[in-house]
Amino acid sequence: QSVLTQPPSASGTPGQRVTISCSGSSSNIGNNIVNWYQQVPGTAPKLLIYINNQRPSGVPDRFSGSKSGTSASLAISGLQSEDEADYYCAAWDDSLNAYVFGTGTKVTVL
Amino acid sequence: EVQLVESGGGLVQPGGSLRLSCAASGLTFSTYWMHWVRQAPGKGLVWVSRISGDGRSTNYADSVKGRFTISRDNAKNTLYLQMNSLRAEDTAVYYCARQSRRDGMDVWGQGTTVTVSS
Numbered sequence: 001q002s003v004l005t006q007p008p009s010a011s012g013t014p015g016q017r018v019t020i021s022c023s024g025s026s027s028n029i030g031n032n033i034v035n036w037y038q039q040v041p042g043t044a045p046k047l048l049i050y051i052n053n054q055r056p057s058g059v060p061d062r063f064s065g066s067k068s069g070t071s072a073s074l075a076i077s078g079l080q081s082e083d084e085a086d087y088y089c090a091a092w093d094d095s096l097n098a099y100v101f102g103t104g105t106k107v108t109v110l
Numbered sequence: 111e112v113q114l115v116e117s118g119g120g121l122v123q124p125g126g127s128l129r130l131s132c133a134a135s136g137l138t139f140s141t142y143w144m145h146w147v148r149q150a151p152g153k154g155l156v157w158v159s160r161i162s163g164d165g166r167s168t169n170y171a172d173s174v175k176g177r178f179t180i181s182r183d184n185a186k187n188t189l190y191l192q193m194n195s196l197r198a199e200d201t202a203v204y205y206c207a208r209q210s211r212r213d214g215m216d217v218w219g220q221g222t223t224v225t226v227s228s
Binding site for chain 1: 170215220221
């Protein structure tokens with residue numbers, strides 16, 4: 001089981017704002033960078049947010065990340081149908097000496 | 111265009127071995143850390159292993175430590191994952207990914223499927 005905990009699901013109507021939480025500990029989120037990945041089922045993951053709150057080129061600015069203490073969050077504002085996907089947080093864990101992914105959150109656009 | 115292409119997946123019996131390959135193109139391969147990540151059917155992403163650009167530093171998830179070996183051939187621009195003593199729980203799609211210089215895995219392959227079953 002993952003050391004980073006996310007809600008299994010989140011949903012919203014088009015145009016709404018959706019927030020996904022990622023809870024960790026001092027050995028991972030509390031002391032290291034958080035990244036977020038988006039995965040449309042059947043395809044490879046895509047880097048969505050790096051270094052807590054930075055967007056790679058090409059990622060729409062409706063996606064934003066933040067980190068506070070041992071938790072992080074991903075917000076999707078102005079939800080669109082193409083945002084329907086699975087979202088994972090991730091960070092290095094100093095105790096495990098391993099990279100860890102969150103449990104994943106499935107976002108549904110109603 | 112940067113591209114990663116995995117190969118080597120297939121059906122293997124429990125206790126068997128398999129070697130995955132990840133061919134890289136469009137990048138200065140030797141300057142990047144590389145990762146293997148897997149995803150069991152219907153499950154989430156699980157990190158497996160990483161290797162430094164020069165191949166001298168490696169890390170493994172506890173679940174594969176002692177059974178899997180990550181390596182690379184920079185002359186061939188290829189990443190490998192040698193998997194021994196395979197178990198049913200190793201059944202998954204295996205992805206290779208490049209670690210961005212700014213952190214995060216910014217380039218991924220399409221994945222190769224490993225099925226461990228008798």
